[in-house]
Amino acid sequence: MSTTKPSIGFCGLGAMGFGMATHFVERGYIVKGFDISQASLDRFEQAGGVPVATLQESAEGNDFYICMVATAQQAQSAIFDDAKPIIKGLPNGATLLLCSTVPATYAQSVAQQLQQLGRSDISLIDCPVSGGAARAVNGTLTIMAGASPEAIAKGQWLLKEMSGENKLFIVDGGIGQGSNMKMVHQVLAAIHILAASEGMGLAVKLGLDPRIVVERVNGSAAWSWMWENRTTRMLNEDYYPGVSALTIILKDVCIVTSQARATTFPVPLSSLAEQVYFSALNQGYGPHDDAGVLRIYHNTSLSQTPQSWLSEDEVNKRTNLVITLLTNIHLLAAAEALSFARHLGIPLDQLYGLAVDAAGGSHSLRDVGKLMIRGLSGNEKNWMGVCTHNLDTVVTDLAEVVGAAQDLKMPLFLGNAVLGAFLGVRMRFGGDIGEAAVLKAYVQ
Amino acid sequence: MSTTKPSIGFCGLGAMGFGMATHFVERGYIVKGFDISQASLDRFEQAGGVPVATLQESAEGNDFYICMVATAQQAQSAIFDDAKPIIKGLPNGATLLLCSTVPATYAQSVAQQLQQLGRSDISLIDCPVSGGAARAVNGTLTIMAGASPEAIAKGQWLLKEMSGENKLFIVDGGIGQGSNMKMVHQVLAAIHILAASEGMGLAVKLGLDPRIVVERVNGSAAWSWMWENRTTRMLNEDYYPGVSALTIILKDVCIVTSQARATTFPVPLSSLAEQVYFSALNQGYGPHDDAGVLRIYHNTSLSQTPQSWLSEDEVNKRTNLVITLLTNIHLLAAAEALSFARHLGIPLDQLYGLAVDAAGGSHSLRDVGKLMIRGLSGNEKNWMGVCTHNLDTVVTDLAEVVGAAQDLKMPLFLGNAVLGAFLGVRMRFGGDIGEAAVLKAYVQ
Known part of the structure; x- marks a missing residue:
């Protein structure tokens, strides 16, 4: 030394x-x-x-x-x-x-x-x-x-x-711009943390084995840093004192929504996450790890939840519902973070480079974020036509997930909000556009 | 006989x-x-x-x-x-x-x-x-x-x-069209029932006397049939068996969202109400009167909640926050119901005449609904310019309400979603348009 x-x-x-x-x-x-x-x-x-x-x-x-x-x-x-x-x-x-x-x-x-x-x-x-x-x-x-x-x-x-x-x-x-950069990164973090709970809640209610779902999602397009990180604590039901208290991400998302209001910019997914976090706070989960928000979706201990016997086909089908849910929440979260960043004058390439490998990272951001940035640049005419999955397909798949959650009588806050936003974009531009065009929920 | x-x-x-x-x-x-x-x-x-x-x-x-x-x-x-x-x-x-x-x-x-x-x-x-x-x-x-x-x-x-x-x-x-008419009426009912709980929850957390708030709202632009009806049971904390079980409106709103998905139409407020109702169901409130959803927002007995001592000015100011919240939720609910009705081929004038005096009635629908119907007819060019309150004013007022709820650390599900939708319309068309133009959240 x-x-x-x-x-x-x-x-x-x-x-x-x-x-x-x-x-x-x-x-x-x-x-x-x-x-x-x-x-x-x-x-x-x-x-x-x-x-x-x-x-x-x-x-x-x-x-x-x-x-x-x-x-x-x-x-x-x-x-x-x-x-x-x-x-x-x-x-x-x-x-x-x-x-x-x-x-x-x-x-x-x-x-x-x-x-x-x-x-x-x-x-x-x-x-x-x-x-x-x-x-x-x-x-x-x-x-x-x-x-x-x-x-x-x-x-x-x-x-x-x-x-x-x-x-x-x-x-x-x-x-100020260091804090603004962190803030737009926390748009991703706050939405992804809730998404992890929503996805796990859906998985368990679908009768899937949570350990297998974690692995499958980690190896899929639905991966996010928060999913990988938070689900380890969900599997161990290790919520108190945990690693990162709910009150911390709640504080961060309150900064997001306050600054969005102050600059008249819509951040509907961040706002919704905040409302669910406030509900969890009122249920006494504030000092617990934010992974414990799972209990808003599924309030029986994971180790005491019986798993259904399911054929391999059925396991795959149901796991795909969880993957579809998470992929699309992360997709719209990317659109919300990038468009809010542009609104604040944050360099988008820098945000992308930062977030993709940090706590706000997701494969949706990695795979579609660059195209969204091109769309936000205003210099590219045809970005909305670039298409891995077209919007109609995405809407059909996500509607199936939302319907499944409805049949299970469980709340699916983010899934429903994301579907609503996708349908709003579809109404304006039709369904024959690329998935990156969901950015249009945030820009003219 | x-x-x-x-x-x-x-x-x-x-x-x-x-x-x-x-x-x-x-x-x-x-x-x-x-x-x-x-x-x-x-x-x-x-x-x-x-x-x-x-x-x-x-x-x-x-x-x-x-x-x-x-x-x-x-x-x-x-x-x-x-x-x-x-x-x-x-x-x-x-x-x-x-x-x-x-x-x-x-x-x-x-x-x-x-x-x-x-x-x-x-x-x-x-x-x-x-x-x-x-x-x-x-x-x-x-x-x-x-x-x-x-x-x-x-x-x-x-x-x-x-x-x-x-x-x-x-x-x-x-x-089929009788059921469809009921369904679009229930768009209003389902949103207004939750709005009544959200408004009362905010009022109580603001330290207002719930009885006085009920009276003031009943005499204001924020009146709805559901507010007048459901708050009587909230004041008496008369939730079980109550008059109309949560499971009933939950069933109705599930019909709304399923049919909306099946016809690829966005009903974000109905969807959100459904998710909050599912949360309430999971907390055991299903067989209780739907007025008991108040407990999602405020889970202390009203009779045991101390009221703040407030000056008359402060009472007026805080009551106006509740009135602004409800008026604007009802406004967007009207837009959601009317645009979904048009999507289904339901005669709009008939829906208006029916709902305005029924359980789905609100002064927002009464005051702005006819202009929205003219907008939906496609025959009128300047309906978006017709203006009692312009969108910028509405956004500023509602943002204040949302900020107040955030300071109180309470969820304000509908209020936040409505503000997000208004900001989305403002982004596309600017703030110098009439409040009826929030219809644009649902139409091209």
Whole structure:
């Protein structure tokens, strides 16, 4: 371990933050960490970190500071409003990384507040992260960073320490665009997390063996990072404390819908996911892992749900219903994320490159996203005619899934919303267009 | 009592059927009634009816027969498939009124089966009813009847006995169009029932006095028949057995969404209502009154929910959020019902006249429905410019409601879906159009 490495200030030792902070400890940095939970501080000390008693102390003498609290409200308190805040401790010319997921407008207000307080010496980087606790520990996170070129130059080495190879995305547009990039990525994440529960709920109600369905979906066009990741916890019914609390993705999707309302853009699938998450919150699932939203669809323990005896043909047929459902939810999620990104001036190729290999990844995005980006560019006339599956086929297949769920008397929130959106596009343009044209649900 | 009145056969002595059958008893008819429940038969006998032991017996010797079972499956069993079915008892030349709410395709299959069995002597009328148990008892139901002119001529007197003044609607198009008319009416009913719970849930969470909100909404543009009717049961928390079970409207909305899928038409609000009803069903609310769906939004007893102390200004402001929510849900419900009706070839003026004073009635339909019908006629160029509230104003107001619900961490399923649909229309046509133009969510 080299002792010439600079010491780093850190606040927010939650699931993600603890992983990030201990990653630096393991890489030989002195990390001064603060958290409001004494248990987290103790755990941090055991992991080799230096726990401190105030935010101000965690900043003192550190030219680099990472803020990884959960919300904009917490960040505001930690940086400015606390009795002994970060701002009082940060040395002249320090670099402050705001890694929390916050609205872009909040990140911009941090820059303004620094200026108003006469602390323009501080280089602020708006750099939310993605990838989950395991990648935080390994230093292979995806990071979306917006800032002035000067700030990026100062902080880039730190961002690189935390991020995987080709996982650091410097987003054009300065402070705010890192958060906006994360936000549009979370459009995918929020919809895919609910989709995983909806797909698994359907599978179980169809009498399928959940372990086999997980494998089959993972090897199909319906794959998503969230499906692969969340279903492992569903299979083990490992919801509490879990890895990522429902309240976290709910907070993120609330940022999506608020910013969409503020800019009069429709995000119907994100909105719907938010409503289902609020329902789950009201049922007491807030502190549980978001994979536990499965219980909205199927509230009997998986291990106690009898599986039907089914012929191999019938297993294939029913598994295909689940695959059709997920593929098409992911397809419309891609359209929602990409079109919202364009609306916000986010570089689409960068979003694609980032999301396809991150927590928002899906084969639908991978396979159809580039064509959607060409459609959104406005430079290509015939993109709607490009066709792997035509819309009429997609509608027929998805209608069968929706009908099957109806027969099972189970809610299929996303499946029904997606079918409705597809039918709306079909009404306007006919059914003889490619599946990428579902983008038209979001653009003129 | 005159004994020259013909005797009537009847099956299905549930909430509605019992009222209809006893209405005939009170009007001096001999009514031979059958039900699978002995308790219902006993109650029917006490009310002066003639209980019989088989369906066949209930039909024997009766030139007029009313089938008021709950579902198409039950109707199929009662008329044809039972060991002693209605068809075996019905005398030559009898008139058979199918009053159950069934898919139009099922009503058409009854006609085909009669023909195949060589019973074309029977005059079938496809005549679902609406209006609730109280109007059934009073003989003031709304009835939507489709049949051959000959069958209508024979059965009209009976339809008139059951229906209120100007509440009997003979729908052009023969067998099936009575059911289709009922179905598009139930688009309104199904959405408005959920809207009543969503509006009341929001009101209570906003700290408003539910009794005052009920009054204010009843006197506002947000009035609907369902709001006025269902909120009385919410205020009394009178959900079981209640008046109209959740399973009834759920069955009706399943007919709506199945027929919409079969004819590739989007009915996003009906679909969403169905998913929320399925959620409520899974929480055990199926046998309860549909007003009890309130508990999806607010699961604390109303009488135990503390009201906030609020200034009169604040009460007005918050009540207006509820009024805005309901007015706009009803507005899009009107668009969904009218455009689906046109898609099915249902006469729109007739639907309007029927629904505006029936269980599907709302001031939004009353105030904007005629303009929407002009828009759907295709003969009027400038209907989208006609404007009481322009779309931008509507979007701004509704976004405020959705934001308030988000701050309260409560689901607002319909409110969010309606805002999404409005934003979709705004994206295509701009915000400087009239509110009736939200119809464009359903038409090219």
